[in-house]
Structures are given as structure tokens and as C-alpha cells.
Amino acid sequence: MTMTFSISAEDKRRYREDGYWISPKLLDDEGINRLRRAHDRIWEGDFDGDGYPLDNAYAKGGDRKKLRQFNNGWWINDNVRAVVTDPAIGKLAADLLETDEVRLWHDQVIWKPGTEGETSAVGNVGWHQDFAYWQCLSTDNVVTVWIALQDTDLSNGGMMTILGSHKWGLIKDSDTFYETNMDALRAKYESEGRSWVEEPCILKAGQASFHHGLTFHGSGPNLSSEPRLSVVAHLIPGGTAYRSGVQYHGNAKFLGPRPQDGQLFANDYFPVVYRRNREATNDE
Ligand SMILES: O=C(O)CCC(=O)C(=O)O
Numbered sequence: 412m413t414m415t416f417s418i419s420a421e422d423k424r425r426y427r428e429d430g431y432w433i434s435p436k437l438l439d440d441e442g443i444n445r446l447r448r449a450h451d452r453i454w455e456g457d458f459d460g461d462g463y464p465l466d467n468a469y470a471k472g473g474d475r476k477k478l479r480q481f482n483n484g485w486w487i488n489d490n491v492r493a494v495v496t497d498p499a500i501g502k503l504a505a506d507l508l509e510t511d512e513v514r515l516w517h518d519q520v521i522w523k524p525g526t527e528g529e530t531s532a533v534g535n536v537g538w539h540q541d542f543a544y545w546q547c548l549s550t551d552n553v554v555t556v557w558i559a560l561q562d563t564d565l566s567n568g569g570m571m572t573i574l575g576s577h578k579w580g581l582i583k584d585s586d587t588f589y590e591t592n593m594d595a596l597r598a599k600y601e602s603e604g605r606s607w608v609e610e611p612c613i614l615k616a617g618q619a620s621f622h623h624g625l626t627f628h629g630s631g632p633n634l635s636s637e638p639r640l641s642v643v644a645h646l647i648p649g650g651t652a653y654r655s656g657v658q659y660h661g662n663a664k665f666l667g668p669r670p671q672d673g674q675l676f677a678n679d680y681f682p683v684v685y686r687r688n689r690e691a692t693n694d695e
Pocket of ligand 1: 521536541555557568569570588628629630641643
């Protein structure tokens with residue numbers, strides 16, 4: 412079950428200033444366990460529904476020593492679907508984005524191996540900006556919700572954000588999720604007088620971090636003996652449209668075979684997660 416909370420003016424201010432916000436615990440223990448079981452089932456190739464994963468990059472079982480990541484778990488697992496389309500989470504995002512509607516752009520299911528104390532870069536997620544992958548969107552006012560399925564800090568490879576880095580704008584070639592040399596990436600992005608302040612996202616199981624699409628983030632090794640599990644929802648405001656001619660993204664094909672510049676990402680592939688009912692409530 413997802414617990415409901417509201418965003419305060421101070422939360423909004425922090426998100427605007429820092430480029431990220433840490434939520435209270437959104438999932439109860441039963442909800443966390445459901446998603447942990449969902450991970451097990453997904454990696455065993457046990458899917459809900461009659462379909463297939465988004466792409467074949469998903470490998471059944473996977474390598475237990477490497478980062479496992481794939482997009483659109485909601486297509487093949489009901490519990491992932493429930494959480495990444497949860498209106499309570501959507502409302503928090505809508506408030507942070509200052510919009511009346513939020514849709515799912517895509518999700519991620521991420522499993523980071525534990526190295527049992529060995530310092531190894533295999534599970535690292537390189538410093539990057541999410542929007543560097545999403546330049547076909549008409550706005551960078553987008554948010555990523557990273558939901559922890561265990562207590563998470565730097566000892567088990569928790570995420571870090573770079574304070575205020577969303578104010579730098581889009582930095583060239585910052586689509587570096589899969590690069591594992593954190594120091595080399597830092598050297599690349601820190602230049603030109605940008606102040607590089609690493610903020611660990613310390614989360615209890617069931618808490619989430621919400622980061623802006625331009626906020627630099629990444630994560631280091633999981634030194635524990637247990638894998639680090641998370642489910643991630645990438646959310647966009649209603650009215651987000653296709654911006655052609657800038658960058659390829661696989662989601663453009665879900666607009667049809669001949670997508671048009673300005674066409675809205677507003678069909679079943681991009682479900683509404685939250686829509687504000689302005690008449691029924693004094694919701695703001
Ligand atoms: O799981 C991580 O460490 C990073 C995930 C990420 O880059 C994201 O959620 O946008």
C-alpha cells in the first residue's frame with residue numbers, strides 16, 4: 412500500500428534549489444515485499460500478462476556479478492505497474508513539477524550486485540543527466556522517482572546527486588549512465604567552474620528520492636553482501652510533446668510509424684499517473 416503525503420512549500424523550495432527531494436516512507440512493509448518478490452520473478456523470467464519485455468536487452472537470470480537494469484517493468488509485472496502508475500506518487504510529482512497532470516515516460520527495474528567488500532566498479536552507475544537521453548521531449552521539467560526496496564546508503568551503492576546541478580542546463584554528452592569511472596566523469600563535468608557537491612540519497616526502505624531531469628546523479632559500488640534493489644519511475648508533465656530532429660529515443664515509435672513534431676506523448680504507452688481535479692477539490 413502506498414501512503415499519502417503532501418508536498419509543502421518548503422519541499423518545493425528544496426526541490427527547486429537542490430534539484431532533488433527525499434520523500435517520507437511511501438511504501439509499507441507489505442508493499443516493499445511485493446516489489447522485492449516482483450524483482451525475483453522478473454529476473455526469473457516469470458511475467459504477468461501475455462506479452463514480452465520492451466526489448467531483448469532483458470536477459471533471463473542475468474549475470475549475478477553485473478548491474479541488471481531494464482526499462483518498462485510495468486509491461487510485464489503487475490506490482491511494478493501499480494507503483495509506477497500510483498496516483499499518490501504522481502501527485503507528489505505533479506506538485507514538484509507544478510503541473511496538473513503527470514504521465515509515465517518509462518520505468519526502470521534496477522538490481523545492483525553486492526561485492527561483499529570488494530571495491531569494484533562493475534555495479535557503478537556513471538554520473539549523468541537523465542534528460543541527456545530524453546532530448547526528444549519538449550520540456551526538461553521532468554522528474555525521476557527512485558524507490559528504495561531496502562535501507563540504502565553509500566555502503567550498499569546508494570545514489571548520489573550533485574547539489575544544484577539542474578541549474579547548469581543540459582551538458583554536452585552527459586548520457587553516461589553505463590560508464591563506470593566516476594572520477595573521470597567528475598573531471599569531465601566539474602570543469603568550467605561548476606561547484607561539485609555530492610549529496611548521498613540516504614533512504615529507508617520504501618522512501619524515494621525525486622530528482623529533476625537535469626540533476627547529475629550516479630552511484631558507486633554496493634559493498635554489502637545483498638543486492639541493492641530499486642524500482643524507478645520517470646515522469647513527465649501532461650502536454651509533453653515530441654521534439655523531432657534532435658535525438659533518437661525508442662519511445663518515439665510509440666507515437667506511431669510517422670511521429671510528428673509537436674505530437675503529444677499522450678496515449679496508452681504513456682499512462683496518466685495523476686490528474687488534478689480542480690473542480691472537486693481545493694487541491695493546491
Ligand atoms: O540506480 C542508480 O544508482 C541510478 C539510477 C538512475 O540513474 C536513475 O534512476 O535515473
